[in-house]
Amino acid sequence: MLSIGDLSKRTGVKVPTIRYYEQMGLIEAAERSEGNQRRYERNDLERLAFIRHARDLGLDIPAIRELIALSQHPDLPCVNADRIAADHLVAVREKIEKLKKLEHELERIISHCDGHSIEDCYVIRALSDHGLCEGEH
Amino acid sequence: MLSIGDLSKRTGVKVPTIRYYEQMGLIEAAERSEGNQRRYERNDLERLAFIRHARDLGLDIPAIRELIALSQHPDLPCVNADRIAADHLVAVREKIEKLKKLEHELERIISHCDGHSIEDCYVIRALSDHGLCEGEH
DNA sequence: ATAATTCCTCTAGTGACTAGAGCTACAAGA
DNA sequence: TCTTGTAGCTCTAGTCACTAGAGGAATTAT
Structure with a gap:
């Protein structure tokens, strides 16, 4: 116990x-x-x-x-268990795809910034102006 | 307005x-x-x-x-803004890595299952028995 | 016997919203 | 002008999977 x-x-x-x-x-x-x-x-x-x-x-x-x-029902076919796992795999893959897009966008924004003043900061400018983005988000 | x-x-x-x-x-x-x-x-x-x-x-x-x-302080240097973006990028990359591990583990588990009964279901067995896993999670 | 640790229940907080109740304001058509 | 429908207001509570803390009781170690 x-x-x-x-x-x-x-x-x-x-x-x-x-x-x-x-x-x-x-x-x-x-x-x-x-x-x-x-x-x-x-x-x-x-x-x-x-x-x-x-x-x-x-x-x-x-x-x-x-x-x-x-x-708890060992006799049943396991398609339902497999489906739960497969659905989850699909969801995981979708999350990975979304995060990869974010990763690339962040990389791009950061690499464009020359590190001088806020006024010229590409990070701030990219957030202010959607036109500076790539992709559809 | x-x-x-x-x-x-x-x-x-x-x-x-x-x-x-x-x-x-x-x-x-x-x-x-x-x-x-x-x-x-x-x-x-x-x-x-x-x-x-x-x-x-x-x-x-x-x-x-x-x-x-x-x-709102255009004159300041933008290192702080860059740091926020860079920190976030690190966090995004970490999430991607974790999800990729999950993806591989799920793929492996699903592919091992022959789709017969729950009794033999690799999905259920893998969850029950950590020894069937790859990696450290 | 006493002290330290673990356990109990219950409530509230996390993040970024979302849903709903009950009420009021505004815009368009008759 | 009146009415009706849509949109707005505030406030509370719910989402998910926990986590933190209060206040008190049980167990274990010394």
Whole structure:
């Protein structure tokens, strides 16, 4: 039986976050000690590691809830789980594309600035005047 | 003199967002009509376009506040403005790197799954077992 | 036995908006 | 001039995934 602090140390998930996940229904409400403190077992450790792992991959809580529900039906086909991952991959790629555009625009703006006065500063001027931009943003 | 709706249409910034920027101190409190409605002029249009542009580039509100303050001192050197942009560029690049790692991990997980049952699903298994991962996340 | 640490619940704050309630002002047509 | 519809006003609360803090109780170590 682990305390919430033990669970936290073993999974790297902070104590308040564990309580938050309980509130969100990602982990079942833990058993309690006589003094009302949460007590965990091995399967809670696994569940929490699963959640942590999914969060690290950037999945949001509703998606994780769905994956947990799916994982409890081993007989079903896994197309739904695959779709969640694939949708997320698409979203990740879109974010990368957007950020790359920002990266290029920022590089361009910065490299155009000669570092003299604000009056001539290309950074400020580019922000003031959309016509100095490349691309459609 | 423009109403808040006119200003919104011309800049593409939504009406509640304009009021929010006023509250955050990015734009000055507008003059009011007799009936207490906001009335804007050309320089408000420019200011708001500046803000919108900076937001599109991903700058946060404190950074924009600083850029606005700087832009009102044309005689100062522009190293501070350049630094804000450069810092942001670093942050953007870091985000891109993180997302690329996620992208590769998701690609790998998805490609390993044969699409049969949840029991064998590589997506679910990879989440359950960190040992199946590549990289350090 | 006492002290230090951990735990509990509850509320509020983060950033940059967005949604909605309930009310008032303004512009255009009859 | 009257009416109607749109647009405006303020204020509160919700979004997401936590995080911080208050005030108090339980547990663990000395």
